[in-house]
Amino acid sequence: MNEPSRFRPERPTWRARLRRALAMGVVGILASAGVVILSGTAEAATTLGASAAEQGRYFGTAVAVNRLSESDYTATLNREFNSATAENEMKWDALEPQRGSFQFDTADRFMNHARGQGMDVRGHTLVWHSQLPGWVNSLGAGDLRTAMNNHITRVMQQYRGQIDSWDVVNEAFQDGSSGARRPSPFQNLLGNGFIEEAFRTARAADPAAKLCYNDYNTDGQNAKSNAVYNMVRDFKARGVPIDCVGFQSHFNSQSPVPSDYRANLQRFADLGVDVQITELDIEGSGTAQANSYRTVVNACLQVSRCNGITVWGVTDKYSWRASGTPLLFDGNYNKKPAYTAVLEALGGEPGGDPDPDPGTGGCSVTYDETDRWGDRFNGRVTVRAGSSAISGWTTTVTVSSAQDISTTWNGSPTWDSSGNVMTMRPNGNGGLAAGATTSFGFTVMANGDWSQPRLGGCTAA
Numbered sequence: 338m339n340e341p342s343r344f345r346p347e348r349p350t351w352r353a354r355l356r357r358a359l360a361m362g363v364v365g366i367l368a369s370a371g372v373v374i375l376s377g378t379a380e381a382a383t384t385l386g387a388s389a390a391e392q393g394r395y396f397g398t399a400v401a402v403n404r405l406s407e408s409d410y411t412a413t414l415n416r417e418f419n420s421a422t423a424e425n426e427m428k429w430d431a432l433e434p435q436r437g438s439f440q441f442d443t444a445d446r447f448m449n450h451a452r453g454q455g456m457d458v459r460g461h462t463l464v465w466h467s468q469l470p471g472w473v474n475s476l477g478a479g480d481l482r483t484a485m486n487n488h489i490t491r492v493m494q495q496y497r498g499q500i501d502s503w504d505v506v507n508e509a510f511q512d513g514s515s516g517a518r519r520p521s522p523f524q525n526l527l528g529n530g531f532i533e534e535a536f537r538t539a540r541a542a543d544p545a546a547k548l549c550y551n552d553y554n555t556d557g558q559n560a561k562s563n564a565v566y567n568m569v570r571d572f573k574a575r576g577v578p579i580d581c582v583g584f585q586s587h588f589n590s591q592s593p594v595p596s597d598y599r600a601n602l603q604r605f606a607d608l609g610v611d612v613q614i615t616e617l618d619i620e621g622s623g624t625a626q627a628n629s630y631r632t633v634v635n636a637c638l639q640v641s642r643c644n645g646i647t648v649w650g651v652t653d654k655y656s657w658r659a660s661g662t663p664l665l666f667d668g669n670y671n672k673k674p675a676y677t678a679v680l681e682a683l684g685g686e687p688g689g690d691p692d693p694d695p696g697t698g699g700c701s702v703t704y705d706e707t708d709r710w711g712d713r714f715n716g717r718v719t720v721r722a723g724s725s726a727i728s729g730w731t732t733t734v735t736v737s738s739a740q741d742i743s744t745t746w747n748g749s750p751t752w753d754s755s756g757n758v759m760t761m762r763p764n765g766n767g768g769l770a771a772g773a774t775t776s777f778g779f780t781v782m783a784n785g786d787w788s789q790p791r792l793g794g795c796t797a798a
């Protein structure tokens with residue numbers, strides 16, 4: 338794979354380094370030896386994830402699994418983000434629609450994609466009053482307690498060791514001035530102690546995951562955030578396991594970025610927890626929207642325990658608040674002014690090389706899984722030309738010996754003698770303009786082995 342691990346800053350080719358170094362005028366000439374010395378200063382990153390990584394943070398997005406079959410969606414996701422949250426696929430109604438019957442297929446696809454790209458994962462969410470299946474609402478207190486702990490345990494064990502932070506409890510406080518807990522089956526039947534119990538159960542189920550409390554309208558200091566603050570302070574004082582607080586940060590003109598946003602993040606951090614911006618979206622457009630995004634990113638950068646930012650979707654067209662165009666990419670995946678503001682705030686370089694690593698052969702390949710059934714899955718390989726046009730390409734896909742590729746489309750395959758290595762070339766004219774992409778697909782019969790196919794390098798003609 339040519340894709341760098343998403344957590345490491347990109348390593349541009351020496352040519353890209355030289356080009357930028359020349360452009361930045363940081364080349365010194367050692368005249369006596371006739372040697373050109375490049376400045377050792379860090380290269381500006383060109384994506385959200387890579388620039389956040391250079392600040393010691395992640396930059397993530399909510400992902401909708403049913404959009405992964407759209408190649409522009411997946412290309413933008415894979416290129417820009419180094420952390421992912423399932424937008425709906427890991428909520429209680431999705432994972433345990435009937436009591437004791439867990440459905441992990443779709444969430445597994447999310448995990449496979451994110452981990453296949455080297456992304457960090459936020460788990461969202463274990464205990465929440467919303468998107469809760471009907472059966473939970475009809476339980477008595479004893480059954481509800483058992484069901485809550487069982488849900489936390491089963492889900493966390495499924496992804497044990499693979500989740501960086503889990504939203505253990507989401508939105509348990511009321512809006513407004515009361516500072517009270519929000520009515521829910523958990524609150525009504527189990528009382529305030531349900532939150533503590535959920536965190537203790539979660540710690541036992543996956544000790545490696547950071548455990549977060551997550552909420553909205555807690556972004557500035559107000560009655561609701563004060564109530565959460567008091568709970569976190571109490572948890573820390575009594576040794577209840579909590580590691581992080583998530584601030585959803587859904588903003589619009591009625592609910593703008595509060596002026597004490599940074600100060601509020603800092604007071605939570607001072608309790609000894611990490612703080613994370615977990616569902617950022619800001620309705621608006623143009624410069625005003627860009628300025629609000631910049632304010633949020635700068636606030637996080639100024640709080641050392643603010644270790645990452647997640648925006649709530651890749652593109653405006655699939656946002657849960659699409660009419661407010663609240664995200665960083667428009668419906669055609671163009672970068673908005675807000676994108677540039679975020680990238681610059683993170684120390685990145687706008688307008689950078691769109692292909693960070695064209696590879697020696699002048700093209701690069703990336704893999705993603707687009708569909709999965711009980712016995713097989715579909716894979717897709719995206720071929721991208723480097724900085725020059727190419728007239729043809731060749732790449733290989735290797736499957737494990739148990740697996741069989743049963744069908745292919747949009748390419749001409751040949752096979753090695755083992756039948757495990759498929760060499761793919763374009764169907765007919767394989768011309769691609771500089772930076773342009775094409776893709777081919779195939780179905781893999783798993784035969785019990787669900788490992789991801791391995792890609793060889795890409796060679797261009």
Ligand code: XIL
Nearest residue numbers: 424425461462507553585616649657
């Ligand atoms: C939203 C999703 O974006 C929608 O697709 C879904 O219909 C409803 O939930 N707070 C949360 C998120 O914690 O899980 C919500 O996500 C948005 C508000």
